[in-house]
Amino acid sequence: MTMLRDLTWRDLPRVVELEGALFGAHAWSEPTWWAELAARPRREYVAAVGPDGAVQGYAGLDHGGESADIMTVAVDPSLHGAGVGRALVDELVARAERGGASALLLEVRDDNAAARALYARTGFVHVSRRRGYYQPEGVDALVLRRLLSPVDGDAQ
Template sequence: MTVGTRSAHWRDLPRLAALERQAHPLDAWSDTAWWAELASPRREYRVAVPDAGAPPGGDLLGYAGLDHGGSTADVMTITVAPEARGQGLGRRLLQELVAAARAGGAEALLLEVRADNAPALALYDRVGFDHLSTRRDYYRGEDGPVDAHILRLLLPAGPAPTPDEKAAEVAR
C-alpha cells in the first residue's frame, strides 16, 4: 500500500465528517455542511489516503480544501489524522492547494489560523506564508480569547512552479 492524495469524492463524505469530528470536536462541520462544501463549484478538496489504489469511500489520513475566489483563493480547512501527523502529509496537501490556487489564476492564497495553533503555524511558515493581519480575541480558548492570524502566500504569475508544486500537479 502506498499513501496517496487525490480529489475528494462524495463517497468520502462519511470518513471526512468522522475525521473532522475527531480532529475538531468542538466545532466540527456537520454532514450537511460537508455536502455543501463538496458540491460547491468554488471549492476544491483533496484527501490523503493510506492506499493510493483504493476506491473512494475508504480510510482517510487527511483532507484540505480550497475556495477559488478569483484573484484571491482561501484555504478552507486542512487536517491530518492524529496518527498520521509529522510525516509530511500536511505539507503535501497544502502544496496541492497552492498548486490548485495557482492553476485557478489566483494571485494570493489566504488563510486564518488560531494564534495558539503551533503545528499549523509551523506548517504555514515552512510553506512560505507571511503574516498579513490579526483579529484580536477572535476565538474562544480554554484560558480566554485567542487571536486569529490572517496569513498570505503571494502567487506571482510567471515564475515556474516550485518542485513541490510540480510534484503536486503530477499527482493530481
C-alpha cells in the same frame, strides 16, 4: 506513501469522523460538508489517501478570483508529522495557481502551533490579527498569506 485526489461524497463518513477528532466543538457537520462539496467549482477539496485507499487527511480551497483562501487542512492524528499536511498544502497552492490566483490566504488560531509551523514551512507570512475571532474561547486568528505565480490559462 500518500496519493492526492479530489475528495468525494463517498469520503464524507471518514471526513466527519476525523473532523470530530481534530476540531471538537468547531468540527464541520455532515450537512456542512455536503454544502461545501455542492459549492464546486468555487470550492475545491482534496483528499490524501494511503496505499490501502484510506483517507489520511483532506484540505480545501475557495477560489475567489485574484486571491484564493484555504478553507481547511486536516490530517489523521496517527499520521501527524509524516508530511501529509505539507503535501496537502502544496497541492492547494498548485490548484490555486492553476485557478489564476496571485495570492493564497488563510486564518489560523494563534494557539495552533502545529498548523502555524506547517504554514511557515510552506511559505506563508503573517499579514494581520483578528482579536478574539475564535469563540467561545476568544482566541485570536492570524491571517497569513502566500504570494503565488498564477498560471496563465492562455499560455497552456
